[in-house]
Amino acid sequence: DTEVTQTPKHLVMGMTNKKSLKCEQHMGHRAMYWYKQKAKKPPELMFVYSYEKLSINESVPSRFSPECPNSSLLNLHLHALQPEDSALYLCASSLVGGLGDTQYFGPGTRLTVL
Amino acid sequence: RKEVEQDPGPFNVPEGATVAFNCTYSNSASQSFFWYRQDCRKEPKLLMSVYSSGNEDGRFTAQLNRASQYISLLIRDSKLSDSATYLCVVRNTGFQKLVFGTGTRLLVSP
Numbered sequence: 001d002t003e004v005t006q007t008p009k010h011l012v013m014g015m016t017n018k019k020s021l022k023c024e025q026h027m028g029h030r031a032m033y034w035y036k037q038k039a040k041k042p043p044e045l046m047f048v049y050s051y052e053k054l055s056i057n058e059s060v061p062s063r064f065s066p067e068c069p070n071s072s073l074l075n076l077h078l079h080a081l082q083p084e085d086s087a088l089y090l091c092a093s094s095l096v097g098g099l100g101d102t103q104y105f106g107p108g109t110r111l112t113v114l
Numbered sequence: 115r116k117e118v119e120q121d122p123g124p125f126n127v128p129e130g131a132t133v134a135f136n137c138t139y140s141n142s143a144s145q146s147f148f149w150y151r152q153d154c155r156k157e158p159k160l161l162m163s164v165y166s167s168g169n170e171d172g173r174f175t176a177q178l179n180r181a182s183q184y185i186s187l188l189i190r191d192s193k194l195s196d197s198a199t200y201l202c203v204v205r206n207t208g209f210q211k212l213v214f215g216t217g218t219r220l221l222v223s224p
Contacts, residue, residue, distance in 0.1 A: 042216055090157055
């Protein structure tokens with residue numbers, strides 16, 4: 001079963017709110033990823049966790065804060081976002097983050113910042 | 115110059131047609147190659163990995179030309195359900211980061 005789940009599916013928040021996005025996989029994957037995708041653009045990598053440690057941060061603003069509580073879970077904490085942060089946020093996972101790895105994507109959270 | 119380049123399309127084809135997409139990449143150290151499919155407002159889904167020897171999965175054939183640094187995807191006998199955006203994806207040696215092309219939009223009409 002190649003399934004990555006994400007909650008919530010949709011989220012509307014104000015610029016002063018704090019919210020969290022959640023991602024879960026039970027495939028035994030040890031690498032997990034957050035991507036941001038704007039309309040008609042490809043996904044852009046934000047963060048990579050490998051064996052529960054942050055291995056890549058693509059210079060993402062600090063208003064986005066990732067967390068990997070265990071090997072199956074990945075969170076993205078949101079605070080003081082801007083309207084331009086409205087996008088589809090995709091979580092992905094892969095076996096170990098190696099060369100031949102396949103990344104499997106969750107259905108995404110569609111975020112609107114008012 | 116973008117690291118992975120694709121013709122954005124759209125490619126409009128009738129059902130049953132054969133259609134081919136190309137993608138070029140600029141980093142000669144790139145090691146892993148993939149085609150993903152993305153339906154409107156959905157997540158990308160792996161269509162196939164691409165190997166130097168070429169590979170086929172049903173109606174879909176992918177080829178890799180390392181010398182010319184391009185990847186191709188051929189779809190035979192197009193179905194209405196093939197309408198989607200096809201993303202060319204590359205991974206470079208030693209990195210966990212996937213580099214996505216902007217995608218090629220395919221519209222298959224009855």
